[in-house]
Amino acid sequence: MSAGIVVLGATGDLTARYILPGLARVVPSVPGGIRLVGVAHDDLDDDGFRALVRENVARHAPGDPDPAVAALVDDGVWLHGDVTDPAALQRALDACEITDADPLVLYLALPHVLFLPVVQALADVELPDGLRIVIEKPFGEDLAGAVALNAALADLLPEDQVFRVDHFLAKQTVLNLIGLRFANRVLEPLWSSTHVESVDIVFDETVDAQGRASYYDRSGALRDMVQNHLLQLLTYVAMEPPTSVAPADLAARKADVLRAVRPLDREGVARWTRRGRYTAGTVGAPDAPRDVAAYTSAPGVDPDRGTETYAEVTLHVDTWRWSGVPFRLRTGKALAADRREIVVRFREVPLQVFEGAAPTRNELRLQLDPDRMSLDLNVNGIGDPFALETVTLDTELAQQDPTPYGQLLLAVIDGDTRLSARAAEAEEGWRIVEPILEAWAADAAPLEEYPAGSDGPPRRAG
Template sequence: MTESSATFLLFGATGDLARRMIFPSLYNLLSDGLLPDDFLIVASGRSEMDDDAFRDDVDAALHQFLSPDRYDPQVAATFRTIICYQPVEAGNAAQFAALADRIDGRLERGLSVYLSTPPSLFAPTAQGLADAGLITPKTRIAMEKPIGKDLASSKQVNDGIGALFAEDQIFRVDHYLGKETVQNLLALRFGNLMFEPLWNATGIDHVQITVGETVGLEGRVSYYDGVGALRDMVQNHMLQILSIIAMEPPARMDPTSVRDEKVKALRSLRPMTAETVKTHSVRGQYTPGAVGGQIVTGYADELGQPSTTETFVAIKAHIDNWRWQGVPFYLRTGKRMPARQSEIMIQFKPVRHSIFGRDGHGSGLESNTLVIRLQPEEYIRLTIMSKRPGLERQVHLEEVALDVSLTAAFAGQRRRIAYERLILDLLAGDATLFVRRDEVEAQWAFIDSIIDGWKEANMKPAPYSSGNWGPSSAIALIERDGASWHD
């Protein structure tokens, strides 16, 4: 393991992500004694302010976004002392030179740069760092999604950063990979003998991945319109989850081995065409309705004009390899859903022959399912068939859930913010939970095939009332195959 970076440079430090996630995560790492000695956080944004004014803003964010039991005035006071602020705008050489002065003498102990900015600023910011002499073999750079808006623009972003940094210095962030339950997928598959022998087309009927949001645009109008659910959620979070479910066992738990297997699965995704998008995908856009008992407006009303951007998407994907041939992966995500939930459902195949049905009566035998809930609760639930208690001669079976609540199982341990894990790994130089360039490009190649198919087929979003699980065609997508969404 390489030595941890002693300096953390954050661009976009006045933004919402920094306030909600990054600074609370850094505070928690400091509170738990996990940051290196003599650690320095250099915050940067376009706003002009001095160190004390910015520290006050950070303290206000901690009060707002940390649970009350986590805020410790003494830790917060120490946290203030390790933060400084330097205004920097991309393309301003004098401001980058002033930034270099703040970091002077610290580069030998490692610098981790975090870009919480629009992707259009990634390359100019990296170039400013290079011109100011801040890129060394001990400099790492992390980038928030999106990495481009299609395969071509993704390559441009990656080329711009790749011209200045080696691939092992680049850390592409997908915060879903920092979630405990997503990491638990690896433990579940490769740490338990009972699952891996069935984790293939012989044992699994289909897989469902659902990410539902109850919110609408919520101030993201300028970003979201023209991007839509496919690019915003499927291209990154959902395909990353799919790759962990579908990957072959890696040789060892290291960044190269894990990401080699993930990219093989992503490259095996069957591209779509103008014909297959009609039967294998659904686009939707929410209209007025009720969510959680509250009346809400439609997407076009929030936007202030008509739009063809989808706020819901459902996909039937296939992975063309030996392990998964014939097993559909159903993905759906949307805004203004009835509930906020992210989960994976593995539907196993039925028992080949039931011994429990007699005299023409059904056996009541159901296929086993494995549900991995990522949020809001975190649990793993396996349904099995069990005999109903009683003295009847005929055996009556009922489904019983073996439920492991991760919150209850690890009640003595605090549930971590995903960014805590990712920042700690960035500082340490461990790229296992970050996305490699070839993964990003394999994801975009699949997404581009869907977008091109939609354009060629002139496929517009179907309306769905807020508070529903998307258009009725999303139900038909899966029920044509004799399955149902797990709600």
């Protein structure tokens, strides 16, 4: 089997940093190799495109050269054209020169405002039966946009040939949630409101928005991270046991979770959400500090737009299993530390039989980068056998090979949609987030400020 990959937006940052290195990792696993076709407005030819591919692969996926990777680079084809022009799209698909039996992937590595025009243009293109379309987030700017894009895709291809990819779903720790929950008798019986007090899903970053502020200012933390990545993590934590790990079964259980999330009205937004924007400060360890300018001073930022760089949302999943358990989703930029984890916090023991301080609550931590799992347990102390101390059972997971983007690309080539979101998931994500965005626009929750290098907006009293 060989495969054809057409990348629209082939000279962009996404292609350079993620798609091309991902392809370099997986092309040795494709027996017949991968035919790469790049499309963009840039004034290049085949040789110029191949040099660009070679440079980006060497920079972002270093290692010993592989003959398959060399073939990927040396056979690359460049097409200069408008990605919304049906004739240009037809030329790009034809340039792959693969058989009808082999997969052909059209990767939209483009600004999200071009997704719908490209899909509409494809209606006038002769599409091969095995075409797969890959769309990055954000999937629409709001619920109406997501519905329109889903409708256009449904007119074009069957749902199992559409890949709304989310590289978070390919992370080792996230995939291990399925194994932890559904292959261990000791854990799943505790996975409910009877034993779980709260769940935190956190993606804090020390990096600031300066390098991509002009894009970020039209998005913000809620759209950029919560609506897609963090809600997808929520589905894996809160889903009911599927009948199998087949794509349709997993997708159905994930969509059930999102449908069960209680929507927030204006009062709920004021109570259960926070938003913030960083001011000037210092980020990093004391021995390697980095001065960060205020977000509002970054090129391309309109301070009056009130874009948040920090978002915190507490959601409730109204199901029998999770009634009353708060799920706190939090993300922010220019924070004190990189903290990327899911924390399941268990309830206190029903009776305190030890004298002195109460036992520490058990916590299961699933760290996303690097991939680790840890569990806090209380044991008898070494000095006093009737006193308590807390120990942590900790394990580091094996490094992924290929990387998450490599896993995504291999899944697309294989036609496996499990690392993608289905249409219903994309729309339900906007159903949850859109009322928050509207309430924030009406100042239902204040835009708080926090110094770069801090832990975010100051904690509220009580």
